Structure formats: structure tokens, C-alpha cells
Amino acid sequence: MSLLDDPLILIFIVLFIGSLIGQIEIKGINLGASGVLLFAMVLGHFGYQIPAIVQSLGLSLFIVAVGLQAGPRFFRMMRSSGLVFAILGFLIIVVAVITTVIVSKIFNLSAPLSIGLMTGALTSTPGLAAALEATKDPIASVGYGIAYPFGVIAVVLFVQLFPRVLKIDLVKDLQKTVSPVKHKSSLKKMTIRIEDDTVHKLTINELQRTLKSTAVISRIIRGDRNFLGRNDTVLLKEDEIIAVGYPEDLNKLRDAIGTEITTDVKIRENLKIFRVTVDAQDMIGKSLREIHLRERFSVTVTRLERAGYEFPPSPNWRLERGDVLTVVCSPERIKAVQEVFGTRQHQEANIHIFSLSLILLIGILVGMIPIHIPGLGTMTLGVAGGPLLIAIIIGHFGKLGPIQARFYQPSNRVIRDVGLVLFLAGAGTTAGSGLVEVVKNEGVGLIIGGAMITIIPMVVAFIVAKKLFHLSVIHSLGAICGGMTSTPGLGACNNLVDTEDPAIAYAAAYPIALIFVAIASQLLVLIL
Known part of the structure; x- marks a missing residue:
């Protein structure tokens, strides 16, 4: 009786030699896992x-x-x-x-x-x-x-x-050629002064529904005040808003409500930009709408990065482990947000x-x-x-x-x-x-x-x-x-x-x- 007659030894010999064959490269090409198949066929x-x-x-x-x-x-x-x-x-x-x-x-x-x-x-x-x-x-x-x-x-x-x-x-x-895909670099930020009378006293939610815009209004600057944009935030004429989105959406928003401000805008230090990684198990599969970040923490999500690409954060998108959210909030709020998304230490493997x-x-x-x-x-x-x-x-x-x-x-x-x-x-x-x-x-x-x-x-x-x-x-x-x-x-x-x-x-x-x-x-x- 040879060693190969033992099923357990046979399995590991096939895996060892087959994977070795699969790693052999000829001009950058290899068989990968199929090396196991080919060697197993020989033994078969x-x-x-x-x-x-x-x-x-x-x-x-x-x-x-x-x-x-x-x-x-x-x-x-x-x-x-x-x-x-x-x-x-x-x-x-x-x-x-x-x-x-x-x-x-x-x-x-x-x-x-x-x-x-x-x-x-x-x-x-x-x-x-x-x-x-x-x-x-x-x-x-x-x-x-x-x-x-x-x-x-x-x-x-x-x-x-x-x-x-x-x-x-x-x-x-x-x-x-017109590209059918959006690149990571496509997301831009624009500061716009509201000049259109029809926008005066509209909420952000009403404005976005009217324009059917995916651009996110992250902050409003009113005089010397600077605060987060929430769905129920009322916009006033002469407000300056900071919006994030694809260039075509930002241009559409600008043309509808006012003019772009290209000079540096003074932002008070009470609001900062942070990046948060989604890690907590109970966040996986939930949408931004279900989490109620704005209501709970006065936080605005301006971007969502997944697999190296950035997107405007649709309220209905379901989160995946490893998503990176760009959020705007006050420094004292960020720790609570990080705890929600589970940026604490985690195990290397989580096979359930x-x-x-x-x-x-x-x-x-x-x-x-x-x-x-x-x-x-x-x-x-x-x-x-x-x-x-x-x-x-x-x-x-x-x-x-x-x-x-x-x-x-x-x-x-x-x-x-x-x-x-x-x-x-x-x-x-x-x-x-x-x-x-x-x-x-x-x-x-x-x-x-x-x-x-x-x-x-x-x-x-x-x-x-x-x-x-x-x-x-x-x-x-x-x-x-x-x-x-x-x-x-x-x-x-x-x-x-x-x-x-x-x-x-x-x-x-x-x-x-x-x-x-x-x-x-x-x-x-x-x-x-």
C-alpha cells in the first residue's frame, strides 16, 4: 500500500503539487488553481x-x-x-x-x-x-x-x-468617447450663493425634489454662522451653500439657484471633515436613511467610497463592510459616529x-x-x-x-x-x-x-x-x-x-x- 492510497495524504499531495504547478508563470500568465485540476487528472x-x-x-x-x-x-x-x-x-x-x-x-x-x-x-x-x-x-x-x-x-x-x-x-x-462610468475624481465641491427668489424659504429637501439633484448640500453659511445642511433646513436668499456632487449636478444646481463663489470661503472651526470606515456588524446592509445620522448626531454624509470609487451618498444605498464615509460634523460629535460604525478593534476573521x-x-x-x-x-x-x-x-x-x-x-x-x-x-x-x-x-x-x-x-x-x-x-x-x-x-x-x-x-x-x-x-x- 502506497502513501497515495490514504485519502487524506492524497488530498494534500494533490493540493501541494497542483498549486505549485499553478504558480509557474510564463510571460506573466499562470494556471492558478487550475493547476490542481490538471495534476489531479494525471493522478486520476x-x-x-x-x-x-x-x-x-x-x-x-x-x-x-x-x-x-x-x-x-x-x-x-x-x-x-x-x-x-x-x-x-x-x-x-x-x-x-x-x-x-x-x-x-x-x-x-x-x-x-x-x-x-x-x-x-x-x-x-x-x-x-x-x-x-x-x-x-x-x-x-x-x-x-x-x-x-x-x-x-x-x-x-x-x-x-x-x-x-x-x-x-x-x-x-x-x-x-463618452464614458458610461463615473470616476473617483468626478466628485467635486462647489460654493454657491442663493440669488433666486423662488428658493427663498424652501427646505433643502424641497429644493432637491424640485431639481431632482443628487448633489449633497453639506453646509450653509449665513452671515457669520456656519451650520450643517439637514433635509428640513430652510434656505434663505443670500445664503451661501457648500455642495458636493458630480460636476453636471453641481452646475445644474448653480444655474437654478444663484452663482458660484470662487473666492475662499471662511469656514468656522466648529465643523470639520472626517472619514469613517463602516465596520460594525449591525450597520452592514442598512441604508443611510435607516441610520438617521443627521437626526441623531447632526452629521452630514457627503461622499461614500466603495472599492476605490466615490459616489454621492444615496439614502437608499445599503452599506457594506469597508465602505468609507466622508462626514461633516463638529469634532466633539465624531467619536460617537465612529462608535456607531464600529471603528473599534476587530478580529481578523469573522466567518459566521x-x-x-x-x-x-x-x-x-x-x-x-x-x-x-x-x-x-x-x-x-x-x-x-x-x-x-x-x-x-x-x-x-x-x-x-x-x-x-x-x-x-x-x-x-x-x-x-x-x-x-x-x-x-x-x-x-x-x-x-x-x-x-x-x-x-x-x-x-x-x-x-x-x-x-x-x-x-x-x-x-x-x-x-x-x-x-x-x-x-x-x-x-x-x-x-x-x-x-x-x-x-x-x-x-x-x-x-x-x-x-x-x-x-x-x-x-x-x-x-x-x-x-x-x-x-x-x-x-x-x-x-
Whole structure:
């Protein structure tokens, strides 16, 4: 009996050598966690098997972590300027599905192999998880393992070479194209003197409702007095107000009520600007309206920073852990505000086992519910789709009853990464037993088919982005990387220009692609 016959030793050998393979870089490209899958497939070919329960446990943890990560952005992005990028992400999945059906017919590939090819071409491990769950066939992992390396390399090459082939100056192209995103630097401050008679004796709330403005009036200067702007604060003619917002909103406010004051305005020392980080568990998932900061502490929030980008603070936006609020208040008030948002010392990890277990249990039960699709048959979301759906919904709200769904990002990454490698190790050894036979019989077809599923969606998405949405090349490429769920592609895109635009487009397209590739894997089982 060899050491590899012990399941526990086998698991850690696969994780150790597989992760070592995944770290090998060739011109900045590596396989990452997929190195575990490839090494596990080799061992599986020689008859070594990791218990199925390990694969199922890893799948559950990985899928829930992905859902909790995508949830806060998914529904909010639908109502924001990122919708155009989300549409591109969805388009890439639709084209990939159509291409997969064509490839399957042309090369006479089985449904599990074809679906595995698609998930590999899109470099989507959640898609592979859904494919294995839906097909109940480990051969899907073979298709994934064959198409994945090409999927990684093809996106990077597309991003680097396509602008050169078209001979486009990316900086000039970005400057002359109207950007659908707001940048961190877009938020400005403006001091305006009220001169319009119709504004006299209006409250701030009445003025903002009339103008439909998102600009925040943070302070009012009246003679030698300086006080915070509250919703019920009455404005008088000749007041000077300090407003924060996007330039177009500030200009609209200025044109409606008076003139801008460009000279330095004397601000009394009783009000200062502070930055507060959201950390307290009971604040996660709450909106600014629910917290009543102005009423309780005479504090005005002028900006909200999330993931490096600043936004005007909408009263309905729900807070996430790590949000940074810019507040205006008196120095004696700031300590109480900091205590509310939990800026006290906290633990490094906050994995809530009760919540995690309950989300998984509800998700698995939902995944068992049969869904009838007219003309195609009945499907279930399964162990992959059910937990993903529930995690996205609960992740959006942050907290539902006793369930806490907003973990610190390092904690969420621990759940995701551990789950991912356990899942890939189990899937790899199971698929490895049929690897050589499949490659012998379908070798050329798999390579050509995988290339088609990778390239065609990117080209179609680029044409639609340019011709229909009139996006810049860099926005188009960022959205394509998100739609292909390609982090290496985003890295290559970021190296083309010194701007945050590719990352913004990627972040908007990615969650849509992440979710719909899993759904597509389930639907293809009924179609093929």
C-alpha cells in the first residue's frame, strides 16, 4: 500500500503539487488553481481517487463564497451606469452557448464534453461546477481542462493584439468617447450663493425634489454662522451653500439657484471633515436613511467610497463592510459616529459558521426544486445553482434575521479558495480515469471547438460594444475580460493604459457572466 492510497495524504499531495504547478508563470500568465485540476487528472488516470464527499464539500463552500461576493454588486449594478457592461457580459454567455451547440454538432461531441469545453473556454470554474452537477458525468472536467489553458492565453492575446491590429491610440480613443462610468475624481465641491427668489424659504429637501439633484448640500453659511445642511433646513436668499456632487449636478444646481463663489470661503472651526470606515456588524446592509445620522448626531454624509470609487451618498444605498464615509460634523460629535460604525478593534476573521451553514442548507434545498421549462423539459438548480442563488440574494441584503452574510473580504477569500481547490482536486481525479481515451478519440475536435467557443464571443462582443453602444476600446476590452471571467485578461488590459476604466467595466460584467454561465451549463444539458 502506497502513501497515495490514504485519502487524506492524497488530498494534500494533490493540493501541494497542483498549486505549485499553478504558480509557474510564463510571460506573466499562470494556471492558478487550475493547476490542481490538471495534476489531479494525471493522478486520476493512474487510478487514484479522492472521495466524492470532498468534492461536494468544496463545491458548496466555493459556490457560496462566490455568491456572497457577487451579491452586493449584482442587483445594484442593474440600476446603475454599469448596465451596459452587464449586457455585454450576458451577450458573451449567450454567444458562447450558441457556439457550443454548433461545435457539439460539427464535431459530434457529447453534451458533458461540450459543456466542459464551454466552461473551460470561459475560464469559469463555477460553470464547471454547474456542468458536473447537471450532467453527472466527470468527462465535463476533461473538456474544461483542455479548453482552459487556451481560454486564458487567448483573452490575454486578444486584449494585447487587437488594438495593435486596428492601429488604435487607446488614450485618444478613450478621451473622445463618452464614458458610461463615473470616476473617483468626478466628485467635486462647489460654493454657491442663493440669488433666486423662488428658493427663498424652501427646505433643502424641497429644493432637491424640485431639481431632482443628487448633489449633497453639506453646509450653509449665513452671515457669520456656519451650520450643517439637514433635509428640513430652510434656505434663505443670500445664503451661501457648500455642495458636493458630480460636476453636471453641481452646475445644474448653480444655474437654478444663484452663482458660484470662487473666492475662499471662511469656514468656522466648529465643523470639520472626517472619514469613517463602516465596520460594525449591525450597520452592514442598512441604508443611510435607516441610520438617521443627521437626526441623531447632526452629521452630514457627503461622499461614500466603495472599492476605490466615490459616489454621492444615496439614502437608499445599503452599506457594506469597508465602505468609507466622508462626514461633516463638529469634532466633539465624531467619536460617537465612529462608535456607531464600529471603528473599534476587530478580529481578523469573522466567518459566521451558523450563517454559512444555514445559507448552504437553504441553497441545497432550493436546488432540489424542479423547474419546468416549456419545450425543453425539467431541470433543477442543483447543489451548484441553488446555493449560488440564495447566496446572491442574502449577500445583497447583507443580513436577514439571524443570517449574517457580509464577511471581511479576507475571510470570504479563505472560504472560496479552500472550497475551490477541494472541488478541483475531487473533480480532477474523477475525470482523469477517462482522460486519455477522450483525448485520443476527440483530440483535434476538442482543440478547435475550444478555440471557437473562446474567440467568437469576444469578437461579437467587441463589435456590439463599438457599433451599438459606442464604447471606447478600453471599456470594450474591460467588459470582455469580465464576460470571459478572465482576471489575467484584466491584468493585460490594465497594462495598456494608466486608468481605472478597464477594472470598472470588468467589475460590472463579471458577476453577470459568473451567474449566467452556471445557468447556461444547466440549460445546455436540456438542449444538447
